[in-house]
Amino acid sequence: MVDADQTFVIVGGGLAGAKAAETLRAEGFTGRVILLCDERDRPYERPPLSKGFLLGKEERDSVFVHEPAWYAQADVELHLGQPVVAIDRERHEVRLGDGTVVGYDKLLLATGAEPRRLEIPGTDLTGVHHLRRLAHSERLKGVLGRLGRDNGHLVIAGAGWIGLEVAAAARGIGAEVTIVEPAPTPLHGVLGPELGGVFAQLHSEHGVRFHFGATLTEIVGQDGLVLAARTDDGDEHPAHAVLAAIGAAPRTSLAEAAGLALADREHGGGIAVDASLRTSDPDIFAAGDVAAAQHPLLDTRLRVEHWANALNGGPAAARAMLGRPVSYDRVPYFFSDQYDMGLEYSGWAPPGSYDQVLIRGDAMKREFIAFWMSEGRVLAGMNVNVWDVTEHIQQLIRTGVRPDQERLADPTTPLESLLEG
Known part of the structure; x- marks a missing residue:
């Protein structure tokens, strides 16, 4: 029985966490809802970071899930810039980076994913970028603008969705773009060779240069600035900036330290949850990019990193936290815009x-x-x-x-x- 004396804590300030908080109130939960975010921006959606916002077609305020006043109006206790560093499952508590301890009756982990890093020399140079957070997109937006004005060169490691969308944005403002990809086509692991060629042709028509069958081995710079990017087959590409777009890894360290079951790499890693998004601890749930759910329709464990999964998974987890019957079986979905x-x-x-x-x-x-x-x-x-x-x-x-x-x-x-x- 859920009542007003209970406290539900949500860790993670992305779309999944914000929608979970919204759903708890919409479903009539009257207890405390505490939303803990390690970023200093209130919860926002990520697709615009490589699409409309990066292209300058959407304003900054348009990316946020709720207006600033919504959290107080909904009686959701929003804590920004507050990373959670530990979970005490026995005591039903989480500990924040500043030492504060917060108790919970039910806990939702919506910690998302983080960009994989290039482990090569030169990644400490000023012009090396990742794209996951709003601050990353703001910084990259300014960089692309300068590259476009000065006919500068951007080298992108990885021909996945993020790499291709940023390439389209960069070409749209006149920057020179080279994509280095170890597979023989873009999106090879997602779409296979049959459709990857469509994307190679699209980007080639817009002036993107591809270097397939290669990986970056070194980023060369001077005085802290990027000058070139070298590949394992001996090529060197001029570069004023480099974007690492080689995928994302689920942020599972908090769950792992707490002893929660994790999914294996074959199923994308992540926190293992059942069809109701419940973890191996009956009072802890997980949703969004970090959750590897047992999918009733597809009959497999699956971790999905896309917007729709956060949009729908957060509310599903919230209903499960309330004791409602949940079988999260939505068909995976995503979208992309390029040129x-x-x-x-x-x-x-x-x-x-x-x-x-x-x-x-x-x-x-x-x-x-x-x-x-x-x-x-x-x-x-x-x-x-x-x-x-x-x-x-x-x-x-x-x-x-x-x-x-x-x-x-x-x-x-x-x-x-x-x-x-």
């Missing part, structure tokens, strides 16, 4: 899980839907410059029907008509 190409991806199709990729539409014109298939079933779908189809793609995934492939590939056939197989 004049927008896309949405639904589902989960890691390498080796599918036996074909079926294209509906014209991939060369970048107006199509790609379906990753296994034994006739749709595992994932990506709509590129084709809109208002996400719901139907997710229904194809969720129902597990085997649609007629000729009709699936025909753009004139309504997707909803294929749901009966």
Whole structure:
């Protein structure tokens, strides 16, 4: 029984944590809600950091989840710049960096992820960047502006979503861009070789230079400034700035020190949670980038780092904390915008899980839907410059029907008509 005498503590000031706090109040919880954030900015959304805000199309205030006054109005105790350094599960307490101890009845860990670092010489130079926090994006925004004005060079390590979105932003303001990627195509581990070429062509048409099959080995500088980036095959690329976009690692150190079960690397690492987002401790939950949930629909443990997972996972965890029945089975979803190409991806199709990729539409014109298939079933779908189809793609995934492939590939056939197989 949840009552007004209970205290629910949320660790992590991102979208998942903020939405969890909002949901607790919306669901009628009248006890204390304490939201602990290690950043000094109130909770914000991360997609604009590599999209609209970085491009200068969105104002800074637009990235925040709630207005400043909302927290007081909702009676949510927001503590900024307060990292949590330890959890005492036996005493039901968390300890903050300044020594303050906060008790909890239920605890939600929404600690997110942090960018992986380049472990090479030269990363201490002024012009080496990562992109995860609002402060990173603000700094990078200024750097890209200077590079654009001065015809400067940006080298990006990694051709994943962040690397490609920043490349598009940089080219949009005139900076020279080189992407160094060990795989043979962009997004190779996410989309496979079948679709990676579409992104290579898109960025090449906009002047991005790719160096595939290579990794950075050294960043060369002088007087603290970046001058060039060297690769393991002996090449050297001129650079005035370098962005490390080689992925993110879940922030699990707090959970690990507390003895909570973690997922293995095969399932993306993270804090292991069940379908209700409960950890191995019945009074501790996890949501967002850090949570590796047992997915009822996909029948696997899965850690998802994208915006939609934080948006929906935080509220699901909040309901579970309140004792409501929760089975978090949403189809994974994310979106990206690069130049004049927008896309949405639904589902989960890691390498080796599918036996074909079926294209509906014209991939060369970048107006199509790609379906990753296994034994006739749709595992994932990506709509590129084709809109208002996400719901139907997710229904194809969720129902597990085997649609007629000729009709699936025909753009004139309504997707909803294929749901009966």
